[in-house]
Amino acid sequence: MAVWCAPAAAPVVPPVAAGFGIPLRLPRGRGIALTFDDGPHADATPEVLGQLERAGVKATFYLVGEQVERRPALAAEIAAAGHEVGIHGHRHTLLLRRTPAELRDDFDRAEATIGEATGKPSLSYRPPYGVFSLAGLRLARERWSPLLWSQWGRDWEARATPSSIAANATRGLGPGAVVLLHDSDAYSVPASWRQTVAALPAVLEAVLSTGEPLVTASQST
Secondary structure (H helix, E strand, C coil), X not given: CCCCCHHHHCCCCHHHHHHCCXXXXXXXXXXXXXXXXXXXXXXXXXXXXXXXXXXXXXXXXXXXXXXXXXXXXXXXXXXXXXCEEEECCCCCCCHHHCCHHHHHHHXXXXXXXXXXXXXXXXXXXXXXXXXXXXXXXXXXXXXXXXXXXXXXXXXCCCCCCHHHXXXXXXXXXXXXXXXXXXXXXXXXXXXXXXXXXXXXXXXXXXHHHCCCCEECXXXXX
């Protein structure tokens, strides 16, 4: 069991991430990647897309297959706007709770559902909650590059505010940073996406003020 769970601490223990070769930052260490998990969402995703379009920047959206099944046109809109699409699984449940066979089935369904909706292959993968099992990491690597994050807005929390999200997401920004936000409340506090949307202008301003280009996950690989 300990071996099965060994990579699980990677998001919060950098030596574990390094030991398993799970990137917390962009591999080439340049640019900043803005990433959104858990979508698409009927209300949040269009709001985020609108802000990104007005700022003239691209992001990476880690989509959940079961959400894409509900809103395939919205997933297609993300891709058509030039944003990168990553895989966040078909069901948003911990990899630790699933057998290798269940994981392979989940990955198959996610890849097929998201690929059909967007018309594009996905190059990177982020597990639900950022938690890998050993089997999940091995199976994911057969298809995609894993990527976690170096900064997160903690925008899923009930106590999150636009100012706290912006502060958490932009603290210590620098070359190679990967910022995690959510364009959905499907697996978090109801309406939490409203705080994220309100925080996004400040996040974008902070990122752009670094002088680093905003890149997608695969642009730095």
